Amino acid sequence: MQSTEVDLYPSRVADRAQITCRRDPVLHDEMAARAMGPLDGRQLAAYLRDGFVPLEDLFSADEVRALQAQLDDDLRRAAPSSAPEVVREPGGEAVRSIFAVHRAGAWKRLAEDPRLRDAARQVLGGEVYVHQSRINFKPGFEGKAFYWHSDFETWHVEDGMPRMRAVSFSVLLDDNHTYNGPLMLVPGSHEHYVACVGKTPDDHYQQSLRRQEYGVPDPASLTRLCREGGIATPTGRAGSVLMFECNTMHGSGSNISPYARRNVFLVYNSVDNALRQPFGGTRPRPECIATREGIPR
Amino acid sequence: MQSTEVDLYPSRVADRAQITCRRDPVLHDEMAARAMGPLDGRQLAAYLRDGFVPLEDLFSADEVRALQAQLDDDLRRAAPSSAPEVVREPGGEAVRSIFAVHRAGAWKRLAEDPRLRDAARQVLGGEVYVHQSRINFKPGFEGKAFYWHSDFETWHVEDGMPRMRAVSFSVLLDDNHTYNGPLMLVPGSHEHYVACVGKTPDDHYQQSLRRQEYGVPDPASLTRLCREGGIATPTGRAGSVLMFECNTMHGSGSNISPYARRNVFLVYNSVDNALRQPFGGTRPRPECIATREGIPR
Numbered sequence: 001m002q003s004t005e006v007d008l009y010p011s012r013v014a015d016r017a018q019i020t021c022r023r024d025p026v027l028h029d030e031m032a033a034r035a036m037g038p039l040d041g042r043q044l045a046a047y048l049r050d051g052f053v054p055l056e057d058l059f060s061a062d063e064v065r066a067l068q069a070q071l072d073d074d075l076r077r078a079a080p081s082s083a084p085e086v087v088r089e090p091g092g093e094a095v096r097s098i099f100a101v102h103r104a105g106a107w108k109r110l111a112e113d114p115r116l117r118d119a120a121r122q123v124l125g126g127e128v129y130v131h132q133s134r135i136n137f138k139p140g141f142e143g144k145a146f147y148w149h150s151d152f153e154t155w156h157v158e159d160g161m162p163r164m165r166a167v168s169f170s171v172l173l174d175d176n177h178t179y180n181g182p183l184m185l186v187p188g189s190h191e192h193y194v195a196c197v198g199k200t201p202d203d204h205y206q207q208s209l210r211r212q213e214y215g216v217p218d219p220a221s222l223t224r225l226c227r228e229g230g231i232a233t234p235t236g237r238a239g240s241v242l243m244f245e246c247n248t249m250h251g252s253g254s255n256i257s258p259y260a261r262r263n264v265f266l267v268y269n270s271v272d273n274a275l276r277q278p279f280g281g282t283r284p285r286p287e288c289i290a291t292r293e294g295i296p297r
Numbered sequence: 298m299q300s301t302e303v304d305l306y307p308s309r310v311a312d313r314a315q316i317t318c319r320r321d322p323v324l325h326d327e328m329a330a331r332a333m334g335p336l337d338g339r340q341l342a343a344y345l346r347d348g349f350v351p352l353e354d355l356f357s358a359d360e361v362r363a364l365q366a367q368l369d370d371d372l373r374r375a376a377p378s379s380a381p382e383v384v385r386e387p388g389g390e391a392v393r394s395i396f397a398v399h400r401a402g403a404w405k406r407l408a409e410d411p412r413l414r415d416a417a418r419q420v421l422g423g424e425v426y427v428h429q430s431r432i433n434f435k436p437g438f439e440g441k442a443f444y445w446h447s448d449f450e451t452w453h454v455e456d457g458m459p460r461m462r463a464v465s466f467s468v469l470l471d472d473n474h475t476y477n478g479p480l481m482l483v484p485g486s487h488e489h490y491v492a493c494v495g496k497t498p499d500d501h502y503q504q505s506l507r508r509q510e511y512g513v514p515d516p517a518s519l520t521r522l523c524r525e526g527g528i529a530t531p532t533g534r535a536g537s538v539l540m541f542e543c544n545t546m547h548g549s550g551s552n553i554s555p556y557a558r559r560n561v562f563l564v565y566n567s568v569d570n571a572l573r574q575p576f577g578g579t580r581p582r583p584e585c586i587a588t589r590e591g592i593p594r
Contacts (some may be wrong), residue, residue: 184554253478
């Protein structure tokens with residue numbers, strides 16, 4: 001399929017970086033979005049302008065406690081596991097992430113929760129499915145940085161997501177402070193596509209989920225985006241949610257504080273934007289990283 | 298000398314960590330301090346309570362520009378240098394720090410500036426000298442974390458500083474934001490001494506200035522200090538100064554932002570607190586790391 005489809009967002013093909021324009025709307029059916037909930041006009045405007053919107057205290061303290069308990073259980077089970085869903089910290093054995101948690105139990109219910117799913121439907125203009133889910137642990141004292149990236153760039157090149165029509169939710173399960181490695185986002189960066197340098201090797205994801213080496217934006221492009229938009233570090237209590245567009249440039253610093261920054265990350269994609277063959281020409285990544293099966297039509 | 302002197306602050310000798318009380322005053326001559334300048338009563342109270350005090354906009358924009366130009370010159374000269382004063386980033390060749398910059402030129406004048414030196418005299422109760430100085434570069438995109446530490450613990454064990462009677466100034470030469478790896482300090486931690494685990498090998502400093510392995514506080518002690526005092530991340534414009542007591546627990550996260558966080562770090566010690574043999578029993582570190590010569594009496 002790759003050969004017959006125009007690649008609107010080429011990346012990792014040229015020997016120098018390039019910033020091009022976004023070619024997709026941010027609100028995919030703006031009229032319908034404005035008539036729907038759960039996001040109000042102010043929230044839609046922030047999402048449209050910045051590429052993200054913080055949803056404060058979306059889950060109650062009781063809900064947070066139940067999710068934290070589930071997370072502790074999952075971590076205990078994951079620690080000795082060699083399943084492909086379990087990704088470890090670079091240079092260590094500590095669990096960094098557990099993927100594809102939305103398939104069952106509390107995380108499945110969370111992924112079906114209208115506070116998230118209907119907000120995704122609202123901005124993506126129609127029916128959605130979970131493209132990726134994971135728990136990120138970001139432990140205290142030794143939590144490592146995630147370097148800057150656009151999720152879409154990776155999903156396009158490595159997973160074959162054709163268009164910018166996906167949205168992510170980071171459900172905070174710990175209080176996020178400025179000092180425990182919170183998510184940093186570049187407001188307005190979702191309007192630009194940073195094509196990266198370097199060709200991706202096959203099965204690169206086994207390393208890249210631990211430490212990114214390809215699909216890394218260049219310093220000049222990052223500097224330009226940050227000069228134009230600044231850097232936002234939304235903080236918030238556990239139970240708050242950060243909703244961000246698939247192409248918003250983001251990253252996070254290390255966490256030497258004693259306080260973990262655990263979160264559940266859920267990505268919804270439009271059913272009209274299902275994955276093709278990866279645009280980078282590599283083998284598709286496993287189902288636990290990028291959903292291909294059972295997509296509702 | 299080591300054998301005849303009681304060690305008030307033993308560390309790296311037991312096989313488990315311990316928190317003991319500070320045995321020295323924070324203001325070494327409180328009556329005189331309150332009658333002197335340049336710090337006013339509010340600033341002295343903050344320093345006494347928290348172990349640090351931010352001095353906003355202490356240097357003018359013109360002064361900052363001149364110091365930045367000097368710093369750029371120094372970096373150019375340091376890059377190819379194999380002098381012991383030049384320390385590189387862990388796992389790389391980028392210059393992390395240049396030591397002993399107070400010996401000449403603009404940094405010598407800075408070290409003699411009454412805005413710093415008189416503030417040191419005021420809290421240390423008498424005449425002072427520069428125990429250590431350095432430029433820290435903390436570059437954008439790739440600036441690495443400095444893990445939590447009390448400077449005094451290192452200076453006591455590895456340099457033979459007998460008492461807590463020294464004070465540090467970090468002169469900011471870039472704007473410090475929450476997102477470019479600013480200094481994090483634990484308010485009130487200067488009142489506690491965290492004895493660390495593990496014996497220090499000789500000539501350990503060549504590695505430790507790049508990445509700390511000994512003199513590292515344990516997670517339980519850090520958690521207790523942070524629970525009691527919180528974590529402060531003072532931000533400020535270039536030209537602002539952070540003044541902090543030698544035993545205040547501090548560290549900084551990584552810096553993936555495009556913005557460097559360069560600063561000049563000057564430490565004054567009381568002339569009555571001159572270095573002995575290192576209390577850890579190792580060879581003294583070089584003169585460029587810890588001043589032993591030419592101390593006024």
